[in-house]
Amino acid sequence: MSGGVDSSVAAALLVEQGYDVVGATMKLFCYGDEVPDRPCCSLDSINDARRVCQTLGVPHYVLNLEDAFGHDVVDDFVSEYSRGRTPIPCVRCNTFTKFRDLVRKADAIDARYVATGHYARMIDGALHRGLDPAKDQSYFMWGIDAGVLPRMLLPVGHQTKAETRAVARKIGLNTADKVESQDICFVPDGDHTKIIRRKLGDSAPALSRGPIMLSSGEVIGEHEGYARFTIGQRRGVPGGFPEAMYVVAIRPESRTVMVGPKEELLGRGLVVREVNWLVAADKRCRDRRLQTADRSFASGTDNARDSTFSVQIRHHAAPAAAEVIRDQDGEIELALDEPVSAITPGQSAVFYDGDRVLGGGVIEAARDAGVRAPLPILAA
Amino acid sequence: MPEPIYLDHAATTPVRPEVVEAMTPFYGPRFGNPSSLHRWGREARAALDEARERLAACLGARSDEVFFTSGGTEADNLAILGGWRARQAEGRNAVVTTPIEHKAVLGAVHQASREGAEERLCRVDANGIVDVASFDALTKTGVALASVMWMNNEIGTIQPIATMAGMAKERDVLFHTDGVQAFGKVEIDARKVPFDFLAVSGHKIGAPKGCGAAFVRRGTVLESLFHGGTQERGKRPGTENVAAAIGLARAAEMACAEREREVSRLRGLRQELEKGLREKIPDAVIHGFGAAERAPHIVNVSVPGVDSESMLMALDLQGIGCSAGSACQAGTASPSHVLTAIGASRELVNGAIRMSLGSLNDAKSVERVVEVFAKLVAKSRGLAAVAS
Numbered sequence: 082m083s084g085g086v087d088s089s090v091a092a093a094l095l096v097e098q099g100y101d102v103v104g105a106t107m108k109l110f111c112y113g114d115e116v117p118d119r120p121c122c123s124l125d126s127i128n129d130a131r132r133v134c135q136t137l138g139v140p141h142y143v144l145n146l147e148d149a150f151g152h153d154v155v156d157d158f159v160s161e162y163s164r165g166r167t168p169i170p171c172v173r174c175n176t177f178t179k180f181r182d183l184v185r186k187a188d189a190i191d192a193r194y195v196a197t198g199h200y201a202r203m204i205d206g207a208l209h210r211g212l213d214p215a216k217d218q219s220y221f222m223w224g225i226d227a228g229v230l231p232r233m234l235l236p237v238g239h240q241t242k243a244e245t246r247a248v249a250r251k252i253g254l255n256t257a258d259k260v261e262s263q264d265i266c267f268v269p270d271g272d273h274t275k276i277i278r279r280k281l282g283d284s285a286p287a288l289s290r291g292p293i294m295l296s297s298g299e300v301i302g303e304h305e306g307y308a309r310f311t312i313g314q315r316r317g318v319p320g321g322f323p324e325a326m327y328v329v330a331i332r333p334e335s336r337t338v339m340v341g342p343k344e345e346l347l348g349r350g351l352v353v354r355e356v357n358w359l360v361a362a363d364k365r366c367r368d369r370r371l372q373t374a375d376r377s378f379a380s381g382t383d384n385a386r387d388s389t390f391s392v393q394i395r396h397h398a399a400p401a402a403a404e405v406i407r408d409q410d411g412e413i414e415l416a417l418d419e420p421v422s423a424i425t426p427g428q429s430a431v432f433y434d435g436d437r438v439l440g441g442g443v444i445e446a447a448r449d450a451g452v453r454a455p456l457p458i459l460a461a
Numbered sequence: 462m463p464e465p466i467y468l469d470h471a472a473t474t475p476v477r478p479e480v481v482e483a484m485t486p487f488y489g490p491r492f493g494n495p496s497s498l499h500r501w502g503r504e505a506r507a508a509l510d511e512a513r514e515r516l517a518a519c520l521g522a523r524s525d526e527v528f529f530t531s532g533g534t535e536a537d538n539l540a541i542l543g544g545w546r547a548r549q550a551e552g553r554n555a556v557v558t559t560p561i562e563h564k565a566v567l568g569a570v571h572q573a574s575r576e577g578a579e580e581r582l583c584r585v586d587a588n589g590i591v592d593v594a595s596f597d598a599l600t601k602t603g604v605a606l607a608s609v610m611w612m613n614n615e616i617g618t619i620q621p622i623a624t625m626a627g628m629a630k631e632r633d634v635l636f637h638t639d640g641v642q643a644f645g646k647v648e649i650d651a652r653k654v655p656f657d658f659l660a661v662s663g664h665k666i667g668a669p670k671g672c673g674a675a676f677v678r679r680g681t682v683l684e685s686l687f688h689g690g691t692q693e694r695g696k697r698p699g700t701e702n703v704a705a706a707i708g709l710a711r712a713a714e715m716a717c718a719e720r721e722r723e724v725s726r727l728r729g730l731r732q733e734l735e736k737g738l739r740e741k742i743p744d745a746v747i748h749g750f751g752a753a754e755r756a757p758h759i760v761n762v763s764v765p766g767v768d769s770e771s772m773l774m775a776l777d778l779q780g781i782g783c784s785a786g787s788a789c790q791a792g793t794a795s796p797s798h799v800l801t802a803i804g805a806s807r808e809l810v811n812g813a814i815r816m817s818l819g820s821l822n823d824a825k826s827v828e829r830v831v832e833v834f835a836k837l838v839a840k841s842r843g844l845a846a847v848a849s
Contacts, residue, residue, distance in 0.1 A: 143793045186774070189768075191775075
């Protein structure tokens, strides 16, 4: 229970359904004086969670997961940026903190289930997208150990955010109209370079000057630290070109930020590591032709319920048809049917079969940037 | 769920019915302000004076040596900061203390150091007993004030206060002792032991939270923390909490009258508890076990491989209330600075549970606690075996 409306309502729904609920707020870092008030993860939010539990008549504990979180989430965040990648700490938190370390605490009190306010659904023991496509958070949950799935309850995933707020108001939860947190919980003011600076010092390569370069090798400007950039970004890229220019690659070894026009953002494939499967091997649809899913997929039209296998490379990207062309030692290479823009090392590649999450991994690299001939269609 | 068991008396104690009874008139007809000239005031003044006398008697002190405060923390702050600040004119700058003090003392000492004090920490041994030779060496020169708690609230070890107070006196060093846990458990007599300051807290001995007292030996110069009134001889301005003072006095009298009997009872229970725990969990570590003098009611136990946070939750859900370390602002249990100071390993520090016995416990509670605790340890170890 973060103190936000989603987890508050999740708890309330479970109480209503007759579960014996214990509320737990994770303390993930020291709140200290330097952290300004914000919607999530502040002392106020802990108090909000506590009061919600009081309203619901259930026990509430604040659990100290600072060390584990620092190690598994924050340190990884910093090291990924140092490597010129763009991490998703929420994925690490779900994988290691919420659905592993917190589950151990649940074991200590004989709790059968662990519930959260995530917008995703457990259907027949399998993880699915949330009903509300605008709020779907299943993208962040690919890393959860499959063994934990049978113990997960995701009560609000079956409704829209508006419905969740309505429930909160009806029950009289004080968090009903709370502003949603958009930032990474441990990044004050939304400035992620502060954490990097704190951990690695001012002279860290990721925060040091370096060249901005075109694919031709021509240097067109200077940047103040490649950690300030991510693939597909326009902010900070020098202007004065006939077409819009984007960050297309980061080369940490030379502190170079590569920029180019839109076409150079396209990738025809990607390599994915740290792969985690949430389904048994026979359900992974490997070596099957993946069908293109268009954006109407997200609105829940029936054709999306057909068995399709897609990979989503960003939280708000449309799922894309792909074919697995290599799978060994936990590394997968996929070839995309159609080029996809801004495949970013460090982001997650999440595999879906319609609404069902099959698994995912961390994007290691894009492959074959630029246009390439379509692959032959394999027999079904 | 079976009858809940409160095992956290070192954190706070229930208010005794006799104390409530003594206080009630002062929430009723006897509501006057002791500073008022009229009959309501005089009546309150008389009651306050009487309470002061009775509390002083429990401490071997004179009435004018007792100052009512809002609790132990304020009394500690008043003594340490008030005493140290008053000596700045003389050029005595250092404060000697120990790493196992309560945060109220450490916080006050830290504030003094921000104001220019030199902080000196005595060595403590693995049982949490202050190394007297270390105290001796550190208090030799330039010290304004020394502070050593009488009985440690986390591990229960009792310090050789008489020896250290005597040393301090010889060197004209003000000696403060945080008596919050000790009062009512050991004999505290200002005529026998030459401490200059002593802090006492009501809610540890059956009085309400929000009341305490500072003993300040006659003739000791002290700067007040608050400014603006003449109450408590100008040392603690603010309209006196008359009801609380009466409650504190009543609780103190009862605690002192029952002390020997109750200490004996608690010690017996504590020994049963320790015996039970060690029998069922042979590798359990009881912190401070080897100390010469220990609190009759405190057992601080670590079980290797078991984390205290999970344990406290599981115990709570079984109706048993214990504690661990001190709570941080966010409300989580932080690793104990006391255990760290006595050299306990990280693993043991992370697993420490403090059980503190008191009026709400009897032999049955001890039996059940041992049983439940042992079961939870076994389960935790079983889970750990599976996880690895």
